[in-house]
Amino acid sequence: xxxxxTLWRLPMHFPARLIQLRKxxxxxxxxxxxxxxxxxxxxxxxxxxxxxxxLEALIRLxxxxxxxxxxxxxxxxxxxxxxxxxxxFEAVKQLPPEDRQAIKAMLDxxxxxxxxxLLVGEFRG
Numbered sequence: 137x138x139x140x141x142t143l144w145r146l147p148m149h150f151p152a153r154l155i156q157l158r159k160x161x162x163x164x165x166x167x168x169x170x171x172x173x174x175x176x177x178x179x180x181x182x183x184x185x186x187x188x189x190x191l192e193a194l195i196r197l198x199x200x201x202x203x204x205x206x207x208x209x210x211x212x213x214x215x216x217x218x219x220x221x222x223x224x225f226e227a228v229k230q231l232p233p234e235d236r237q238a239i240k241a242m243l244d245x246x247x248x249x250x251x252x253x254l255l256v257g258e259f260r261g
Contacts, residue, residue, distance in 0.1 A: 149211055150208075150209060151182060151183050151185040154179075154182055154183055155183050157201045157207075157208065158183075158201065161200075161201050161202070165179045165180060168201070171200040172197050174193060174197075178193070182197075194208065194209065
């Protein structure tokens, strides 16, 4: 059974990203629809921002465009650390495994602490 219900909202830039990737691949809307086994009207709706693709459609689009699903859905800056943290993570890569594990454990603890504060704040407020 395939659910066609969309339970999430894609980032606002998704339509522009889809158009950009489609054109970079040299596809017309019809070519992409044929390759992804979707109706061309759906491609038009996705690009116009009037419809949200299902997960299955997103996977088909990503495969047809030869890109990772993250690259189709997210902007470069939507995921991953900022520049300062990138440099620190690069430095951490050079550390011995036991030091990297300690840093990972510390980060995990800080993330749990932050999420707990958010939950407590929501509970009180």
